[in-house]
Amino acid sequence: MPLELYKQKWTQKIYTLTIGATPAEGGTRESVVQVGGITALPFLTFEGEMPYSPVIAMEVWDMVPPEWPPEAVAPFADVIDSPVKWAKKCVQEYQAQLLCLRLMSIHPDTKNASAEEASQILKAILSEVGVPLIVWGSGNAEKDNEVLPRCTQVAAGENCLFGTATKDNYKTLVASCLADKQSIIAESPLDINIEKQVNILISEMGFPLERIVIFPTTGGLGYGLEYAYSIMERGRLAGLSEDKLLAMPVICTVGPEAWRAKEAKVEESEFPQWGKASERGPMWEAITAVALLIAGAEILVMRHPKSINLVKRIIGQLMGKEAGKE
Amino acid sequence: MIVIGERINGMYRKVGKAIQKRNKEVIQQLAREQVEAGAHILDVNTGPASANPLAAMEWLVTSIQEVVNVPLCLDSTKSDVIEAGLRLCKQKGVINSTTGQKEKMDVLLPIAAKYGASIIGLTMDEKGIPRDALGRSEIAVSIIAAAMDKGVPIENVYLDPLILPVNVTQITSVEVLKAIHDFKTLSDPPPKTVLGLSNVSQGTPNRSLINRTYLVMAMAMGLDAAIMDSTDRELMDAMISAEILLNKSIYCDSYLDAYRRR
Numbered sequence: 037m038p039l040e041l042y043k044q045k046w047t048q049k050i051y052t053l054t055i056g057a058t059p060a061e062g063g064t065r066e067s068v069v070q071v072g073g074i075t076a077l078p079f080l081t082f083e084g085e086m087p088y089s090p091v092i093a094m095e096v097w098d099m100v101p102p103e104w105p106p107e108a109v110a111p112f113a114d115v116i117d118s119p120v121k122w123a124k125k126c127v128q129e130y131q132a133q134l135l136c137l138r139l140m141s142i143h144p145d146t147k148n149a150s151a152e153e154a155s156q157i158l159k160a161i162l163s164e165v166g167v168p169l170i171v172w173g174s175g176n177a178e179k180d181n182e183v184l185p186r187c188t189q190v191a192a193g194e195n196c197l198f199g200t201a202t203k204d205n206y207k208t209l210v211a212s213c214l215a216d217k218q219s220i221i222a223e224s225p226l227d228i229n230i231e232k233q234v235n236i237l238i239s240e241m242g243f244p245l246e247r248i249v250i251f252p253t254t255g256g257l258g259y260g261l262e263y264a265y266s267i268m269e270r271g272r273l274a275g276l277s278e279d280k281l282l283a284m285p286v287i288c289t290v291g292p293e294a295w296r297a298k299e300a301k302v303e304e305s306e307f308p309q310w311g312k313a314s315e316r317g318p319m320w321e322a323i324t325a326v327a328l329l330i331a332g333a334e335i336l337v338m339r340h341p342k343s344i345n346l347v348k349r350i351i352g353q354l355m356g357k358e359a360g361k362e
Numbered sequence: 363m364i365v366i367g368e369r370i371n372g373m374y375r376k377v378g379k380a381i382q383k384r385n386k387e388v389i390q391q392l393a394r395e396q397v398e399a400g401a402h403i404l405d406v407n408t409g410p411a412s413a414n415p416l417a418a419m420e421w422l423v424t425s426i427q428e429v430v431n432v433p434l435c436l437d438s439t440k441s442d443v444i445e446a447g448l449r450l451c452k453q454k455g456v457i458n459s460t461t462g463q464k465e466k467m468d469v470l471l472p473i474a475a476k477y478g479a480s481i482i483g484l485t486m487d488e489k490g491i492p493r494d495a496l497g498r499s500e501i502a503v504s505i506i507a508a509a510m511d512k513g514v515p516i517e518n519v520y521l522d523p524l525i526l527p528v529n530v531t532q533i534t535s536v537e538v539l540k541a542i543h544d545f546k547t548l549s550d551p552p553p554k555t556v557l558g559l560s561n562v563s564q565g566t567p568n569r570s571l572i573n574r575t576y577l578v579m580a581m582a583m584g585l586d587a588a589i590m591d592s593t594d595r596e597l598m599d600a601m602i603s604a605e606i607l608l609n610k611s612i613y614c615d616s617y618l619d620a621y622r623r624r
Contacts, residue, residue: 228612229612229613229614229615230614231614232612232613232614232620233614233615233616236614236616236619236620236623237616239623240619270612271612274611274612278611279611279612279620280623281614281620281623282612
C-alpha cells in the first residue's frame with residue numbers, strides 16, 4: 037500500500053497585507069511588499085498556499101544608535117549619522133526591499149526630538165528611496181502620540197506600516213492610521229490573550245482587521261525565543277482555524293533582540309573561545325530569524341547585512357525557489 | 363459549537379400563521395435575527411398544522427435563502443418533504459431526523475447520501491426512547507452502521523440522545539450526558555452529537571436558566587451542536603464562555619465581542 041501523508045486542512049486564510057503604494061495606487065513607491073495570504077503553517081506548501089515569501093525590513097535609526105556593538109555598526113559606519121544616507125545605503129548596497137525606520141530620537145531619554153524633526157526625516161527618506169516603509173515609534177506612549185500622527189500625515193498615500201499600538205495606548209495611532217490610510221502594528225507583551233484583545237480594541241474603532249500586523253514581542257535566541265515561538269505558533273493555529281482576530285501577518289524584531297544578547301555583542305578579547313565577533317553576531321541574528329520564520333513570522337526586522345543575506349537564502353530554499361543551491 | 367436556530371417551526375403560533383398566509387416577512391425576519399445572533403444553521407419545520415407540508419417546506423426554504431446564506435436543517439417526519447427542501451438548498455443541508463428504526467433509515471440515509479446532506483439520528487427505535495445511556499448507545503451503533511452501509515460519511519452523522527423535560531424525568535438528563543460522552547467512542551472518526559436543547563426545560567418556569575446550564579454541562583461532555591434559541595443572549599453568552607473554558611478558543615477580555623465578530 038502506498039504511504040499516504042496526512043494533510044492538515046485549515047479553514048481560514050491569514051490576511052494579505054500590502055505595504056507601500058506606487059504612483060498608480062496614490063503613493064510614490066517604486067515597489068511594494070506583500071505578506072500573508074498563507075493557508076497552512078509556514079513553508080508547508082504541500083498542505084496549503086504560501087503566496088508570498090516572508091520579507092526582511094532593514095533597520096534604520098533616526099539617530100546614531102547608542103548601544104549597537106561595533107560589529108553591528110560596521111556595515112553602516114559611513115552613514116550612521118544620517119538616516120537618509122543610511123536608508124539609501126540599505127537599498128542601494130544591501131538590496132533592501134523594505135525599511136524599518138525607528139524613531140528613537142524622539143524619546144525623552146535620548147534626544148527628545150520634536151514631531152517636526154521626526155516627520156522631516158521621514159519625508160526625506162520617502163523622497164530619497166523607493167521601497168516601502170515601516171515606521172516605528174520610540175515606545176514612549178506620550179511622545180509617540182505626539183509624533184506619530186504627524187508622521188502618518190507626512191506619509192499619507194504611501195501605505196506605510198506604523199507601530200506600535202498597545203492595549204493601553206492605541207487610540208491616537210489607530211485614528212491617525214485610519215485617517216491617513218496606513219496599516220498598523222499591534223503589540224502585545226508575549227501574551228496571546230492580550231494579543232487578541234489589542235486586535236479587538238483596534239478593530240472596534242473601525243480599523244479593518246486586514247490592515248493589522250501582530251507584533252507578539254520577540255525573544256532572542258537564548259533569551260526567551262522558545263516562549264515567543266510557542267505564543268506565535270498558538271496564535272497562528274487559531275488564526276488558521278477560525279479566529280479572525282488572530283489571522284494577521286506577524287512581525288518580529290529580530291535585529292534588536294539578537295544583538296542584545298551577550299553572545300552576539302561581546303568583544304572577542306573577552307571570550308576568545310566563542311570565536312570571531314564578525315561571525316558570531318550575524319549568526320546569532322540569523323538563527324533567531326530562522327526560528328521565528330518557522331514559528332510563522334512574515335516580516336523580520338533585521339540589522340546586519342551578513343545575517344540578512346543568509347536568511348534571504350534560507351527563505352529562498354524553504355520556499356523551494358533555490359532548492360539544492362547552497 | 364454549531365448552533366442550529368430553532369425558531370422557524372410551525373409549532374409556534376406566529377410561524378404557523380405566517381406559513382398559512384405565506385407571510386414571507388415574518389419568516390425572513392426570524393431567519394435574519396437568528397443568524398445575526400449567532401446561528402450557523404437554521405432549523406426549518408413546517409409544523410403539524412400545515413395542510414400541504416411539501417409546498418410549505420419549499421416556500422420556507424426559498425424565502426429563507428433570499429435573506430440569509432446558511433445551511434438549513436430540514437425538520438419533518440415525511441421524507442418527501444425533506445427531499446423537496448433539500449432539492450432547493452443552496453448549501454448542503456441537514457436532515458432532521460431519522461431514528462434507529464430500519465424503515466426510516468432505509469429511506470432517509472439514501473437521501474442524505476444523494477444530496478451530501480448531514481443527518482440527525484435520534485437514538486430511539488420501535489420500542490421508544492431507551493431509559494439509559496447504554497440503550498442509547500446500542501441504537502447509536504445501529505445508526506452508524508446503517509449510515510456507513512448507505513454511503514453517508516460518519517462526519518455527516520449527528521447523533522441525538524434525546525433529552526426529555528427535567529420536570530418529567532430527572533434521571534434522563536444524567537443519562538443523556540453519559541450518552542454524549544459514550545457516542546464519541548463508537549467509531550473512528552467519531553460521530554457528531556446534537557441536542558434538541560429546549561426540550562430539557564419544557565414546561566418549567568425557568569426555561570432559559572435550565573437551557574443554558576444544561577448546554578454548558580453537555581458541552582463539557584463533548585457536545586458538537588445544539589438546536590437552540592440563538593436569540594437568547596444569556597444562553598449564547600454561556601455557550602461562548604464554555605468554549606473559552608474548554609480551551610476551544612483563545613481568551614481575551616472582550617471574548618464575548620470577539621466571538622460575535624467572527
